[in-house]
Amino acid sequence: MFHMTLMRVFEPRPAFSSRGVIAMRHRHVAGLLGRLAIAGFAAFLLSEVQTADAQGIDHPICVRNFNKIPLTDADVDDILSRASAILSEVGTTRLPCQGVKLSRQGNVAPFDESVFPRSLALESEFTKFTGDACVKVVERIIWCGGLVPGALGCAPVPGQGLVVVRRVLGLTDSFNRGVEPVTWLHEFGHTRGLQHNALDSLSVMAPGLGPTNRSINDSECAVLGSAVPAAGAAPLAAAMPMPAGGLIELAQATGVTPQSAEPARMPVEEFVKQTFLHNPPLEKLKQYEGDLPKVQEMLFDPKFAPYRSNIIVLLGAIGNKDTIPLLAKIIDTNISPEKTDVDIGARLAAPLAMGTIANRNNLPEKDISILRSASQQGFWEQRLSLVKAPNPGSKGLDDDDVRALSRDLAIQSTRGYAISGSEEVRSKLQEEHAGTVSAALPEPVRQEQLSILNDALKLNKTSKEMGAYATFSK
Ligand SMILES: [Zn+2]
Known part of the structure; x- marks a missing residue:
């Protein structure tokens, strides 16, 4: 029953179906990966050439924050090293995750409102954020392929330019800190083409995330360890405007119970304490x-x-x-x-x-x-x-x-x-x-x-x- 205490964060995120129609899916990790930005295709290829052998791959991540949100190079290094530690742990038993890392590329570059919006509230803003490879750290996310009262993050699947927030209103500092690298890794997985893993409630790619979501399966490792997004997906797809009024789902911030089959209903007083940010x-x-x-x-x-x-x-x-x-x-x-x-x-x-x-x-x-x-x-x-x-x-x-x-x-x-x-x-x-x-x-x-x-x-x-x-x- 220990996992009953897990908090999970659901983040909404738009996904593009193979038909090119956008289906909204839950991105559980609301924006964890938000800070990870793929640093640019060229840099990406280069790093792949250098490290793609049996040593895994080092994904360069550039990060930009709205200038009123505190975020230092050291903060990003800490988040990325904790995200890389998850990969490294998994890598001890799953070869494709071995040596896969996320590393900061360049200095964290603050932006003001003349460059990017300070929050993600509109579809047009999502287009702006994903038109640039860097992770964007913003104040609020109230749109992610659909309506949401507030999300941790939002990312195209696949694509670039994730958006994340650092603080979830109402969540404790320790939860925010603990979930941050999981969120980044999760969102990064989305940008590489990974969908949610509904079978393993402790997966990094589970629809609901908390600090203890640390498992990654073999096929997910293969995608994360590859220099190229899954299924040859075109990163440009991320910049495609999404049709308004598509299906949406609200993100939910904590896990109810592990998504096991038990339909047990917790008392409503407990249910509302689950720190869900968005709609379960x-x-x-x-x-x-x-x-x-x-x-x-x-x-x-x-x-x-x-x-x-x-x-x-x-x-x-x-x-x-x-x-x-x-x-x-x-x-x-x-x-x-x-x-x-x-x-x-x-x-x-x-x-x-x-x-x-x-x-x-x-x-x-x-x-x-x-x-x-x-x-x-x-x-x-x-x-x-x-x-x-x-x-x-x-x-x-x-x-x-x-x-x-x-x-x-x-x-x-x-x-x-x-x-x-x-x-x-x-x-x-x-x-x-x-x-x-x-x-x-x-x-x-x-x-x-x-x-x-x-x-x-x-x-x-x-x-x-x-x-x-x-x-x-x-
Ligand atoms: Zn997700």
């Missing part, structure tokens, strides 16, 4: 339908505050009309300076949960109209006023942080609104779209707004036809 499979959540009143109480219980975003994700799957005002209250309450992370995590999750409930229960637009207000950045700037740092350098968020976070929260709210699947929402989104076309706005702002609204219209349609869960990142 719907079937798993549905098991708690009978616990709705209890879960609604837990939402505001201080004892469960660290798990609030998990509770919200669960409510999205089991809630009804009466759950909506509770979520609205969360959205409408100021973010507190004392528990900023938990509050932000909850607000990134609440709009999607609200839209999901509205979709399943066929609720009218007026029940979720707060999401329409919350689609405006100004709504969130107001609710972030208490956490604004009074002076530069003091604790709290500066103006840029507030702007960037408000933008992501507004995007998330537009999506939550859209996935209600409601016709009335659709017509309001269309009005908004028409208004944006003719509004006096700086052109880049208009383009981004139109792209968000176009995506929202697609999400609305997908959700109406296939249910809100069809819009989640897998």
Whole structure:
């Protein structure tokens, strides 16, 4: 039973099927590999020539971080050496993993917003990140081939330019540190063409990851030990724009039980403590339908505050009309300076949960109209006023942080609104779209707004036809 305590992190990640259609799959490791970037094809080939013999291969990884996220060369070396240690352990019994390593290439190169976005919120941003080989370390991931309340990482399969975050809101420092090399290795595996390993819950390529996921099978070793991505896959495929509105699945951050066959249902109080960041499979959540009143109480219980975003994700799957005002209250309450992370995590999750409930229960637009207000950045700037740092350098968020976070929260709210699947929402989104076309706005702002609204219209349609869960990142 020791593995019952494992925490697993699911990260969503888009996968391209052989037909060239994107199927969303769960990338359990939310962005572990994010920092690993393949350093460029030329460097790649060179290193292969040098080391491809029986000695294995040293994969060069270049890394770029958003400049407000602390990350040194030494940090990256530590992550990569711990990832390489996993390969080395496996290599004692599996030949193809012998001598396979990940090493930093060049210095960690910070970027600002003129170079790459600071978070991954839109498909167009994924295209930017994967157009460059380096691993990108960003603040938030709320899109990965589909909707997600927050992911650890996102990577093309196969491809380049993984995206990861360093901290998962609500997770402990020791979990974050322990899972980081596993995540990187997992995501790196995806970029090499590896899919999830659903058979071994302790696999690095398992759909749910934690610090103890350290096994790699022979065929995975063969891919990781090769200089060329699996199946001759073209790395360029990663830069291909993904169709919006594809299937998505939400990432889930902790493992439930090992994915063994036992359908045993843990008490809901334990279930929500699993540090899942993203949506666990719907079937798993549905098991708690009978616990709705209890879960609604837990939402505001201080004892469960660290798990609030998990509770919200669960409510999205089991809630009804009466759950909506509770979520609205969360959205409408100021973010507190004392528990900023938990509050932000909850607000990134609440709009999607609200839209999901509205979709399943066929609720009218007026029940979720707060999401329409919350689609405006100004709504969130107001609710972030208490956490604004009074002076530069003091604790709290500066103006840029507030702007960037408000933008992501507004995007998330537009999506939550859209996935209600409601016709009335659709017509309001269309009005908004028409208004944006003719509004006096700086052109880049208009383009981004139109792209968000176009995506929202697609999400609305997908959700109406296939249910809100069809819009989640897998
Ligand atoms: Zn994965």
